Amino acid sequence: MKIIAIQGIKGCFHHSAVSLYFKGHDYSLMECSSFRELAFSVYKSDVDFGVMAIENTIAGTILPNYSLLSKYNLKIIGEIYMQIKHxxxxxxxxxxxxxxxxxxxxxxxxxxxxxxxxxxxxxxxxxxxxxxxxxxxxxxxxxxxxxxxxxxxxxxxxxxxxxxENIQTIDSNFTRFFVINKLPIKNNYSFNKASLRLKILHTIGSLSEILSFISSIGINMTKIQSIPILKRPWEYSFYIDIIFSNVNKYETMKKRIKNIPCLHNLSIMGEYKNGVNIIK
Known part of the structure; x- marks a missing residue:
């Protein structure tokens, strides 16, 4: 039986996301009082997986969670978009x-x-x-x-x-959850989405050059998020989600993007299947 860490207790929305993503599998929950505890549990291998909210269509991105993924070098192996009904x-x-x-x-x-x-x-x-x-x-x-x-x-x-029932003000209220692990999974090219972390030199036009290159390969970028780099004021890491129908284009991008002079560092945070909106 797999152990899955969530932020919150049984009956919370994280629990609902686990129930949907791992439907048909046996698992037990580790209830964590904070996202930091969740991430650390995955890092220490106390659990098999973690399920972590990363953004909401109303509240926006949960920025500290990107920092936790980077701090503990955790990998995204899946995602789920779930409608939130209060x-x-x-x-x-x-x-x-x-x-x-x-x-x-x-x-x-x-x-x-x-x-x-x-x-x-x-x-x-x-x-x-x-x-x-x-x-x-x-x-x-x-x-x-x-x-x-x-x-x-x-x-x-x-x-x-x-x-x-359904007392939320906005019905189209969805939360995106990452399924995370300490190590990436062997997906044998059965993925069509990737999350990347880029560190770019602090020069004029650097970000534009990177984004133009990704577009030129024929890859669609679905999200970009900047996170401040600690102890380096006004410098940022960029978290980018890309989706593609041809994995060969993605492999080409990974090889060629490293040759762009303004790219300081590229980290693959996860390669996984694009999630779909689940309406309960």
Whole structure:
């Protein structure tokens, strides 16, 4: 049985992502209180895989997670895009009129602002490391009058009753998760996407030259993210995702890009299959 590290506890959205990606496989979860603990567990080989959120269509990129992947030299072996649906849940046998407080993770509260604002008499508390922790608190303490915002899985996991479904303000709310490992997998060219980390000389036109070269090979760039280099003010590493239909073009790019003078360093963070949006 494989051990998979997640940030959060059973019933959280990371758990849902694991359930979808590893559907049909036996696994157990290692619950981590932070992304740093998750990354370090994979680095120390305490687990077989890690599943880590990297960006959200509303909140944007989780920049520190790119730094963690680089710090521990972890490899991306897969990805999953999952729709985030929030639900209001409470200890069984209550109605919304009996609720005086809503608890959850700060981001979940932010993503459900319109619903919460429609109940001005209910106050909101955001002191939980993930949505499932709020659900577990209510269940464990049999709290009445308090509701949590969390996933459907959290309601099932902790025996809570859903009072309102899909209360998120924006329906097209997706989170992208990386599946990470200490070592790359042998994919025998069954991949069509790669994540790269570039360090480029701090000169005029350097980034433009790199991007123009990638485009000239016939490779599509789907994401670029700059991350500051510590102790080197105003210098950045660039994280780039590329997708291709012909792996030979990708191999050509890897060989030829190293000859560009302004490229200081190229690291392959992962080669994997392009994930698809999963709507539950």
């Amino acid at each position: 639900n209001l849940m409470a200890y069984p046998g209550q109605k919304i009129e009996e609720i005086y407080e809503i608890i959850s993770h700060p981001m979940a509260l932010l993503q459900c602002e319109l619903f919460i604002d429609s109940y001005p008499s209910i106050r909101k508390i955001s002191e939980y490391i993930d949505t499932a922790s709020a659900a577990r608190y209510i269940s464990k303490n049999r709290k009445r009058g308090i509701a949590a915002i969390a996933s459907e899985n959290a309601a099932i996991e902790y025996g809570l009753e859903i009072l309102h």
